[in-house]
Amino acid sequence: xxxxxxxxxxxxxxxxxxTYISKIPFLKLEDSCMSALNASKILADKQIDAIxxxxxxxxxxxxxxxxxxxxxPLVVFTTAYSEYAIEGYKVDAVDYLLxxxxxxxxxxxxxxxxxxxxxxxxxxxxxQPSATAQVAKEENDxxxxxxxxxxxxIDIPHIRYVEAMSEYLRIFLDGEAKPVIxxxxxKKLEERLPKDFMRVHRSxxxxxxKIQQIERGRIVMDKNTYIPVSEGYKDAFNQFLSERSLxx
Numbered sequence: 565x566x567x568x569x570x571x572x573x574x575x576x577x578x579x580x581x582x583t584y585i586s587k588i589p590f591l592k593l594e595d596s597c598m599s600a601l602n603a604s605k606i607l608a609d610k611q612i613d614a615i616x617x618x619x620x621x622x623x624x625x626x627x628x629x630x631x632x633x634x635x636x637p638l639v640v641f642t643t644a645y646s647e648y649a650i651e652g653y654k655v656d657a658v659d660y661l662l663x664x665x666x667x668x669x670x671x672x673x674x675x676x677x678x679x680x681x682x683x684x685x686x687x688x689x690x691x692q693p694s695a696t697a698q699v700a701k702e703e704n705d706x707x708x709x710x711x712x713x714x715x716x717x718i719d720i721p722h723i724r725y726v727e728a729m730s731e732y733l734r735i736f737l738d739g740e741a742k743p744v745i746x747x748x749x750x751k752k753l754e755e756r757l758p759k760d761f762m763r764v765h766r767s768x769x770x771x772x773x774k775i776q777q778i779e780r781g782r783i784v785m786d787k788n789t790y791i792p793v794s795e796g797y798k799d800a801f802n803q804f805l806s807e808r809s810l811x812x
Contacts, residue, residue, distance in 0.1 A: 566681050567610070570596040571603045571617040571626070572642065577663070581616050581642070584670040590678055600629035612637050614658075614677050619643040630657075638680055640673050707756065709735070709746035716744055723761070725785055726753060726769040738774075764801050765794045772804065 568591050570581040578596055585593045591614075595606045601623055606612070615637050619626040626643070630636050639656075644663040658680055659673040707718040718735060727734040727743075728750045734743040754763055763769050768791050770783055777784045783791040793801050 565592040566590055566613045566638075566677060567592050567594045569594055569603060569606060569610075569612045569615045569617075569637075571598070571600065571615060571621075573598045573618060573621045577618065577642070584667055585616070587667065588671065588674045591674060600624040600626065603629065607637075613681060614638040614640070616640045616642060638677050640677060709744065709748055711744050711746050716746070718744065720757065721771075721773075723757075723771050724774045725771060725789075725791060726750070728767040762797075762801060762804065764797045765792050766796070768792070778805065 568585050570578060570585060570593060572578040572581060575598070578598060582593055582596055585591045594610055594612060597603050597606060600617075600621060603615070603617070617626040617629070617639065619641055620643055626641060630639050638658050640659045640661060641657050642661045642663060642665070658676050661669055661673055705720045707720060708715045709718055710716075718737070722738045724736045724738060726736070729745075731747065731749075733746045733748050733750065733753060735746055736743045750763075750767075750769070754761075754769060757769065760772050761769055762772055764783065770785070770791055774785060775783055776786065779790070781793055783793060785791060
């Protein structure tokens with residue numbers, strides 16, 4: 565059972581959350597409260613695996629509350645304000661429910677919580693990955709970034725390289741002539757990318773699987789794209805090369 569905490573400053577919304585949680589077989593409501601401050605006390609006293617929390621609350625809003633934790637529980641945000649969606653994804657929320665939402669929407673969010681809980685609390689047998697592990701892997705291979713006024717899906721394995729451009733990033737993808745222009749910091753993206761990616765310059769991250777060759781200290785991605793390796797990142801990149809080089 566996944567132990568849950570429901571948090572909402574509106575009594576009717578809180579009752580709805582409690583009712584929905586009670587209808588999901590693998591969720592167990594441990595407690596509920598109407599403020600983030602009360603939630604802090606509950607979390608200090610009880611083992612909570614997942615929280616369903618409103619964002620727009622007095623004293624301390626749900627986003628700031630979640631940001632205050634080094635290792636927060638699994639988080640599903642609930643709110644009536646769609647403009648919070650991007651902020652919700654920035655703190656690695658499992659899902660984001662826009663009020664008013666029904667039981668079907670809640671069930672989908674709960675299923676995501678279950679998949680993430682299983683991924684972090686259960687070792688899969690060696691061999692073929694289970695269906696749960698495969699779903700989790702697929703979800704971890706996807707990013708959504710803000711580009712203009714849209715949230716654009718990025719399949720991580722399709723990223724060739726990333727170039728920083730002031731406050732924006734240019735994300736170059738397989739088979740796409742033009743990059744995705746995203747309002748995002750290099751550091752934030754670097755933290756999210758898997759080990760197949762490496763920062764090689766203050767302005768560049770490359771997908772190591774997409775490198776064609778190294779020429780005069782530069783990375784050749786294709787016949788028209790050369791990426792410099794700066795001094796600050798050269799040791800790590802040379803270590804990567806030495807571990808994979810076959811020399812006489």
